[in-house]
Amino acid sequence: MKLSQFYYSLPLISLFFIFCGAQPTAAQWQYLKNHPDVHQAFVPIIADVRKSTVQLESDTQHVALGAIIDPAGLIVSKSSELKGQIRCRLSDGKVYPAQVLVRDAKHDLALLHLENASAQHFVPIRWRKNKDPKVGSWLVTPGIGSEPLSIGIVSVHSRPIPHERGFLGVRLGQAERGPRIEVVFPGTAGHLAGLQRGDILIGLDGDLISDRRKFMNRLAAMMPAQEIKLQILRDQQEQEIHVRLGRMEGIDALETRFGIMNSMGGELSLRRADFPSAFAHDTVLTPAQCGGPVVDMDGQVAGINIARAGRTCSYALPAEVVRQLVERWKGKPEHQVFFQIPAESKQ
Amino acid sequence: MPTGSMIVQSRLVRQNCMIQTRGLAAEQTSVIRPPSPGLSLWGQSCSTFLASFSWLLLIATATTPAADPLPEIAANRLQVSPAVEKLFLAVPRNSDDLRAMQKHTQKLSEAVTPAVVGIRLKRGMGSGVIISPDGYVLSAGHVTGRANQPATIFLADGRQLSATTLGANHRVDAGLLKIASEHLDGDKPLPFVSIGNSENLKYGQWCFAVGHPGGFREDRLPAVRMGRLLLQGENVIVTDCTLVGGDSGGPLLSATGEVVGIHSRIGEGIEANLHIPVNVFRKDWERFARGDVWGGPSPGGPFLGVLEAENSEEAEIGRVVLGGAAARAGIRKGDIVLKFNDQPIHHFSELVTAVAECDPGQIVRLSVRRNAKNIIVELEVGSFGFD
Numbered sequence: 001m002k003l004s005q006f007y008y009s010l011p012l013i014s015l016f017f018i019f020c021g022a023q024p025t026a027a028q029w030q031y032l033k034n035h036p037d038v039h040q041a042f043v044p045i046i047a048d049v050r051k052s053t054v055q056l057e058s059d060t061q062h063v064a065l066g067a068i069i070d071p072a073g074l075i076v077s078k079s080s081e082l083k084g085q086i087r088c089r090l091s092d093g094k095v096y097p098a099q100v101l102v103r104d105a106k107h108d109l110a111l112l113h114l115e116n117a118s119a120q121h122f123v124p125i126r127w128r129k130n131k132d133p134k135v136g137s138w139l140v141t142p143g144i145g146s147e148p149l150s151i152g153i154v155s156v157h158s159r160p161i162p163h164e165r166g167f168l169g170v171r172l173g174q175a176e177r178g179p180r181i182e183v184v185f186p187g188t189a190g191h192l193a194g195l196q197r198g199d200i201l202i203g204l205d206g207d208l209i210s211d212r213r214k215f216m217n218r219l220a221a222m223m224p225a226q227e228i229k230l231q232i233l234r235d236q237q238e239q240e241i242h243v244r245l246g247r248m249e250g251i252d253a254l255e256t257r258f259g260i261m262n263s264m265g266g267e268l269s270l271r272r273a274d275f276p277s278a279f280a281h282d283t284v285l286t287p288a289q290c291g292g293p294v295v296d297m298d299g300q301v302a303g304i305n306i307a308r309a310g311r312t313c314s315y316a317l318p319a320e321v322v323r324q325l326v327e328r329w330k331g332k333p334e335h336q337v338f339f340q341i342p343a344e345s346k347q
Numbered sequence: 348m349p350t351g352s353m354i355v356q357s358r359l360v361r362q363n364c365m366i367q368t369r370g371l372a373a374e375q376t377s378v379i380r381p382p383s384p385g386l387s388l389w390g391q392s393c394s395t396f397l398a399s400f401s402w403l404l405l406i407a408t409a410t411t412p413a414a415d416p417l418p419e420i421a422a423n424r425l426q427v428s429p430a431v432e433k434l435f436l437a438v439p440r441n442s443d444d445l446r447a448m449q450k451h452t453q454k455l456s457e458a459v460t461p462a463v464v465g466i467r468l469k470r471g472m473g474s475g476v477i478i479s480p481d482g483y484v485l486s487a488g489h490v491t492g493r494a495n496q497p498a499t500i501f502l503a504d505g506r507q508l509s510a511t512t513l514g515a516n517h518r519v520d521a522g523l524l525k526i527a528s529e530h531l532d533g534d535k536p537l538p539f540v541s542i543g544n545s546e547n548l549k550y551g552q553w554c555f556a557v558g559h560p561g562g563f564r565e566d567r568l569p570a571v572r573m574g575r576l577l578l579q580g581e582n583v584i585v586t587d588c589t590l591v592g593g594d595s596g597g598p599l600l601s602a603t604g605e606v607v608g609i610h611s612r613i614g615e616g617i618e619a620n621l622h623i624p625v626n627v628f629r630k631d632w633e634r635f636a637r638g639d640v641w642g643g644p645s646p647g648g649p650f651l652g653v654l655e656a657e658n659s660e661e662a663e664i665g666r667v668v669l670g671g672a673a674a675r676a677g678i679r680k681g682d683i684v685l686k687f688n689d690q691p692i693h694h695f696s697e698l699v700t701a702v703a704e705c706d707p708g709q710i711v712r713l714s715v716r717r718n719a720k721n722i723i724v725e726l727e728v729g730s731f732g733f734d
Contacts, residue, residue: 028577031551032618033587041439135571136456138449153452155570162566258561258592260668265589265617282572282589284617297445311617312560312572312589 034284039148045299046142051091052125053142053292056098056112059084065143065292066112067304069326072340073114073122076322078291078306079103080225080271082110091144101338102329105226107317108271108306111329113338124341125293128300132158132279132318139281139316140295141305152283158318164273166222166245170195172212177233178202179212189246196234203231219245225271246270262310272307278315279303285314414636417542417629418479424541425458425604427451435553435602448553455555455604456571461538463597465501465563466490466524468512474558474569474597475500475524476606477539482508482526483636485542485628486596487611488515491522494638500526501563502538514635518642519582520611521627522596523635540598543605545584545624552576556588556620558597558610569597577618582627584608587618615654649705650729653678655695662695672729679717686714702728 029035052068056077066077066088075088075098086098102111114122133139133154143149169188172179181199184191201209205228209215222228224247232239247270248259262268269287283294285308293301294316303316329335330343431451439445462477466486473490477483484500491498491512500508508530515522526537556572574588584599590610599608599622608622628635652671656663662684667674684692687701688711705711705728713724 028550028585028618031575031577033553033573033575035438037438041441041445044442045445134453134456135460135568136449136453138445138452153571153573155572156567159566260666261592261613262561264591264613264615280570282570284589297442297449310560311591311613312570312594 034150036147038151042140042148042151043146045140045297046148046295047146048123048299049125049293049295049301050142050144050146052123053091053144055089055144056082056291057087057089058082060087062288064287065289065305067125067291067293067301068122069124069322070339070341071122071124072338073117073120074101074338075112075114076109076291076304076326077112078269078271078304079105079108079110081269081287081291082112086112088112088114089144101335104325106274106276107321107325108225108275109304109317109322109325111326111335125301126299127319127323128296128298128302132320133296133302137302138297139283139302140297141283141285141289142293142295143289149289150283150285152281152314154279154281155313156280158277158279161273161275161278161315163221164224164247165220166224166226167248168195168219168243168245172201172215174212175200178210179215189243193230193241193243195230195232195241195243198234200233201230202233202238203229205229206231223271223274265311266308268309269307272309272315275306275315275317277321278306278317280309280313280315282312283314290314414633415481415483417632418481418483420479420539420541425455427603432602436549436551438551451602452555452573455600455602456557459540459555459598459600459604460557460569460571461503462540463503463557463559463569465559466510466596467499467501467563468492468496472559472562472593473595474563474593474610476557476596476598476609477526477537478542478606479539480531480537482510482528482531482537484510484524484526485598485606485609485625486522486524487609487623488517488520488522488642489611490596491515491524494640498524500524503568504538505565506530506535514631514637514639514641516627516631516635516642517640519623519627521609521623521635523628540600541605542625542628543601543603543607544629545579545607545626548576548579548584548601548607548624550576550579553602554586554588554607555600555602556586556590556594556597556610556622557600558590558594560591560593562593574620579624582623583611584622584624585618586620586622588620589617590620649702649709651698651702651726652729653698656681659683659695662692662698672726675729676713676724676726678713678715678724678726681717683716684713685716685721686712688712 054066054075056064056066063081064078066075069076087095088098089095096114096117098112098114100110100112135154135157137154139152140148141150169185169190170181171183173182177200179201181197184195222245224245226245228243230241232241267287287308290305290307294303294305296302301319303318304322306317307315309315327343330339431447434444434448464475466473466475475484475486478485494512496512498510498512500510508526510524510526513523513525553575557569560570572588574586576586578585590613594610597610598606601607606625608625611623612621652668652673653664654666656665664680664682667678684698690701692698709728711726715722715724
């Protein structure tokens with residue numbers, strides 16, 4: 001176990017306190033950092049960017065924000081939130097269906113193309129050209145309206161966000177043909193997917209499994225929100241079960257105090273770790289407010305909000321990281337047809 | 348030091364002999380106790396005995412350390428112009444204000460994060476802040492617990508230093524530690540920030556919370572958050588700088604980069620972040636430095652381990668914390684608390700107050716309604732933070 005994981009697993013000194021009557025009084029509301037009076041100062045800063053911000057709906061439910069990165073109507077957003085029929089709502093009120101062209105699991109970014117929009121000219125965001133913002137830099141997150149959604153500061157400079165293992169929620173024994181499910185913990189990913197006690201796991205994403213330890217190791221390398229196909233044997237019949245992995249915290253049987261506290265103050269994104277580089281900021285966001293641009297005090301896009309990770313933490317992929325990923329996508333012949341601005345010429 | 352020894356000398360002198368003590372701070376002596384029978388022997392050779400004995404006393408008093416004074420080191424204050432300081436007391440008006448405030452926030456973050464430390468004790472991890480070059484560290488009472496316990500301090504620069512817990516006031520959740528003097532290295536001095544004054548804070552003033560959310564990690568510097576002061580009570584400051592487990596004991600700083608609060612606890616709402624005012628340390632500094640622990644018989648305050656149910660008019664339990672006192676006693680989600688010992692409970696807030704007035708370890712009887720039946724549950728009040 002890595003040293004950092006060791007510290008994490010020590011029982012944390014709890015901040016837990018039952019603060020009933022916690023709703024701020026009328027007098028306190030006026031002092032909140034996200035009060036409309038505070039947001040007023042940020043309105044000119046986001047005046048342009050909001051026109052390049054989109055709201056994404058997945059099967060009519062608002063699931064994420066996105067950023068227009070090419071005049072031809074190409075959007076980046078948070079991949080793990082986008083399923084089914086996707087539509088984009090723009091700041092001018094127009095709505096377009098959108099098609100996912102690429103999914104990058106490593107960064108949890110998706111590239112989408114706005115459909116039925118050939119006549120339109122879309123204004124792309126302006127990326128920040130300087131280094132990733134320092135700790136203490138102020139940030140504003142726009143929506144598609146004229147007022148910002150939320151403000152905050154950079155808390156921790158860009159760094160790799162370590163792997164968090166995906167969680168199935170079963171206890172396994174070893175049967176002859178493969179690991180056998182002894183317990184399915186209620187409310188877990190495995191439970192929701194329909195796994196049952198007695199099921200024998202014989203395949204993971206098409207690969208044969210026979211050994212319980214090997215299966216656990218493969219699972220440990222996977223992430224929350226990752227979708228896997230389990231081939232199982234139930235009553236001697238072979239079946240395939242699709243599972244969307246969850247996480248260890250928030251599961252009744254294994255809930256930790258930190259897990260409880262971390263979700264006090266709002267819902268968190270399912271995929272909220274495993275980023276090659278991200279900076280943490282203290283902007284309060286909902287998971288559906290992630291996927292879009294986060295803006296610096298010069299009105300430039302410093303990053304893409306990629307996850308609501310905790311009570312104190314939202315992650316953003318730095319502008320440079322997303323820019324380079326977009327350039328790689330542009331470099332592929334099958335995508336080039338979509339982009340209006342050609343790929344930057346290689347040096 | 349010399350004064351102390353003279354006082355003792357004069358006391359002894361008065362007790363056993365009739366030597367003139369004028370001028371030896373006699374007026375400072377208080378109660379004179381009559382010599383016990385066993386000591387009457389001393390009267391004979393009082394003067395010679397005193398001569399030798401006084402040496403001993405001098406040494407004894409000299410080696411009894413008086414508590415260090417409160418470190419007030421103005422030299423470490425962050426440079427901030429009055430114009431910029433004023434911005435942090437108000438709502439920003441325009442982009443110029445925002446850029447000025449940003450510049451100062453960047454400067455403040457860089458200046459203070461080196462002094463924010465992770466603290467590891469046997470029971471768990473928290474945060475703290477170094478406030479003097481000789482290694483005094485402010486933290487929360489529920490982090491430090493008892494006095495004279497060994498702790499490890501983790502600095503942002505990678506140093507791991509041993510420290511000892513000193514005093515704590517558990518009623519207000521304040522605790523002090525000191526880094527072992529052998530770690531004080533002239534070549535590599537300790538980073539520290541100045542202790543501020545929580546007396547004249549203004550509602551709405553911008554402030555900064557630094558700490559180790561989730562616990563200290565080698566690969567991550569302390570995290571900085573910003574918010575505004577929402578509420579101040581006698582022993583509590585509420586801000587919307589978000590806090591979470593692991594932040595306990597870390598500093599709340601004003602725009603001048605001074606410590607005005609220490610993180611203590613949170614509530615359900617994202618704006619419910621509670622810090623203790625730093626003047627709690629100012630007020631009783633001597634006691635903290637001496638290692639007094641007061642305000643509770645055990646580390647941390649009384650803790651039940653239940654969360655209020657949403658949308659309930661009564662004291663309904665919404666969630667029971669695993670492993671907490673309520674869980675161990677068999678309290679369940681959906682239970683409605685009717686009485687706490689003899690006290691009728693009508694609302695969850697009354698339950699909270701009743702628990703706060705207990706001591707950890709105390710046995711209480713709860714009258715509880717469960718599935719339309721009234722039952723009695725006996726419960727041992729737990730200890731907050733150290734289950």
